[in-house]
Amino acid sequence: MSGPILFINPNSSQSVTDGIARALVPLRIVDGPAFEAVCIAHGPPTIASAEDAARAAVNVADMVRARPDCSAYVIACFSDPGLEVARSLTSRPVLGLQEAGILAALGRADLFGIVALGPASVARHRLRIRQMGVLGRMVDELPLDSASAEDVGHSDAIFEQTVHLGRRLKDRGAGALVLGCAGFAPRRAALEARLGMAVIDPVQAAGAMAIGAVLR
Numbered sequence: 001m002s003g004p005i006l007f008i009n010p011n012s013s014q015s016v017t018d019g020i021a022r023a024l025v026p027l028r029i030v031d032g033p034a035f036e037a038v039c040i041a042h043g044p045p046t047i048a049s050a051e052d053a054a055r056a057a058v059n060v061a062d063m064v065r066a067r068p069d070c071s072a073y074v075i076a077c078f079s080d081p082g083l084e085v086a087r088s089l090t091s092r093p094v095l096g097l098q099e100a101g102i103l104a105a106l107g108r109a110d111l112f113g114i115v116a117l118g119p120a121s122v123a124r125h126r127l128r129i130r131q132m133g134v135l136g137r138m139v140d141e142l143p144l145d146s147a148s149a150e151d152v153g154h155s156d157a158i159f160e161q162t163v164h165l166g167r168r169l170k171d172r173g174a175g176a177l178v179l180g181c182a183g184f185a186p187r188r189a190a191l192e193a194r195l196g197m198a199v200i201d202p203v204q205a206a207g208a209m210a211i212g213a214v215l216r
Contacts, residue, residue, distance in 0.1 A: 007038070
């Protein structure tokens with residue numbers, strides 16, 4: 001298939017969307033599929049609540065319907081909103097950041113941990129992890145203090161909070177840290193250097209998986 005791999009950011013932040021696009025640049029291959037990142041202009045700035053995630057699922061489905069030209073779709077939100085619905089609408093690959101990030105972590109370490117944006121995210125994520133059947137390999141998911149998707153990629157104070165939570169997870173046995181939001185993408189390398197452990201950017205994990213799914 002010659003169409004782009006479409007990363008659908010269901011929040012309205014152009015800054016987060018630009019960070020997603022930059023994170024995908026190293027994955028581009030000659031004669032391979034292009035990456036395209038779009039946001040939902042009428043979505044919330046951050047997918048913070050269960051209601052946000054439910055509304056995002058509808059918006060993701062509408063975007064998949066509107067872009068039949070794409071070779072694959074990635075839901076660029078760690079709650080994977082609308083993943084099952086989107087998969088029912090197309091025969092082309094549809095990936096979610098949470099699934100892709102966790103699968104990448106399991107390829108790097110026996111046990112993993114997650115840093116979430118806030119306490120409200122943890123219950124939503126845990127349901128997906130239970131559905132994946134890998135809850136026994138998660139050390140824990142620790143939340144930031146309700147950070148925004150934009151701030152986790154740019155705020156130095158939140159970066160330090162993330163380092164602190166990452167160290168707690170590492171001390172408890174996690175060999176890989178999954179960043180629980182697409183907005184973290186600009187900070188992955190710096191976090192890995194500070195923590196001395198595998199740090200998984202789910203954006204890059206999903207991008208690599210999508211390339212493998214569409215290459216012929």
